[in-house]
Amino acid sequence: MSRTKPAYVCSACGAVASKWAGQCADCGAWNTLVESVRAAAGSSRGGYTGQLSEVRLLSEVEEAQDPRMPTGVSEMDRVLGGGLVPGAVILIGGDPGIGKSTLLLQLAVGLQAQLPALYVAGEESLQQIALRARRLGLPPAPLALVSETAVERIIACAQARRPGLMVIDSIQTMYTEQLPGAPGSVGQVRESTAQLVRFAKQSGVIVVLIGHVTKDGALAGPRVLEHMVDTVLSFESDPGGRYRMLRATKNRFGAVNELGVFAMTDAGLKEVAHPSAIFLSRQDQSAAGSVVTCVREGSRPLLLEVQALVDDSPLANPRRLTVGLEHNRLALLLAVLHRHGDVPLFNQDVFLNVVGGIRVNETAADLPVAAVVVSSLRNRPIPSETVIFGELGLSGEVRPVPYGEERLREAAKHGFTRALVPLANRPRRGAGIGTMDVQGVRHLADLLEALA
Secondary structure (H helix, E strand, C coil), X not given: CCCEEEEEEECCCCCEECCCCCECCCCCCECCEEEEEEECCCCCCCCCCCCCCCCCCHXXXXXXXXXXXXXXXXXXXXXXXXXXXXXXXXXXXXXXXCCHHHHHHHHHHHCCCCCCEEEEECCCCHHHHHHHHHXXXXXXXXXXXXXXXXXXXXXXXXXXXXXXXXXEECHHHCECCCCCCCCCCHHHHHHHHHXXXXXXXXXXXXXXXXXXXXXXXXXXXXXXXXXXXXXXXXEEXXXXXXXXXXXXXXXXXXXXXCEEXXXXXXXXXXXXXXXXXXXXXXXXXXXXXXXXXXXXXXXXXXXXXXXXXXXXXXXXXXXXXXXXXXXHHHHHHHHHHHHHHCCCCCCEEEEEEECCCCCCCCHHHHHHHHHHHHHHHHCCCCCCCEXXXXXXXXXXXXXXXXXXHHHHHHHHHCCCCEEEEEHHHCCCCCCCCCCCEEEEECEHHHHHHHHC
């Protein structure tokens, strides 16, 4: 038996130190060194035993077709970049109870006819999985289930059954016999994932890992875990809401920041083909402090409602509260309104909300945020058939945003008849927006004049 000795592993970057310190010497993160155990020098581990590496020129490498396999769920295919790729390792994380296991159980059962799957349960019993499948009304399928947490035995089982898809629920419950330590520790998570990645690349089996998240929303375990896998997906949801957003933060086989929308029902997760319709609460009468904007999530334009409430503040420091938008961005826009629009808000509380639980990260929301703040302050409703988008500069100028015509077409498809957009985003003839009245604005003063 090989001797072991203690070590301290950084949970952020995976660096190993011989003694504990408050700050990691490699990445500079604080309070991330966790005590672990590593094997002493001389201990051997199994490695890759395939063909020897061959040096080839880039011009000599032949292009191969990407053998993607559609999952049958269009929202899942959108996030993955078109489908599943043989040998890919996918890590999916999210809050407890958000639907990770439910989605993958539905996916494994749906693909059973064309892609035999092996579902590895590390947290639940096989009876619990069977009860969930019956509760969701899934059709009876010869889905292979195994309750195991040792990675070596899981790989041996997969080599015997030869599945095309293997689901690990979850990676924090797995352990390897080659490394001492409890399951879920930094060393165990890293080494277990490394063995599963090597197995996936050698055999071509698609491996999907379910990961826990911390209270801050980050994936639990070492940060190097995200670098080892091919795709990282995160489940997001508004607390208490029925809609789930699946977002790709890393994807070696497609674009990142794609968004898939699902609805949690009694029969499991159902895809939402037209998410713009569910995020809009079209009212019969216009209300002050509310407007619709069009943002872009990945390759999809998305219509969202932005609301603002401006009220007299009894405090020396007025409150600024945002839900779905960066707090510093709101402070910047309020300063621009004061400096270049003569709209003083130093004695007003400002509350901003993006309806639907979506977090907006692009600058196309600048113009609608300024519009709803002014609308709420002056108690002047913006017509409900109006859509606004555009970036607002520090000098009060309105800058164009990418894919302006595509955003306008999405708004016209949902019945909007008027748009306030940057002057450079005014569409050309034949843009496919019908009879929509598109008004271009060059400066913040033009926007305030159009809202008067």
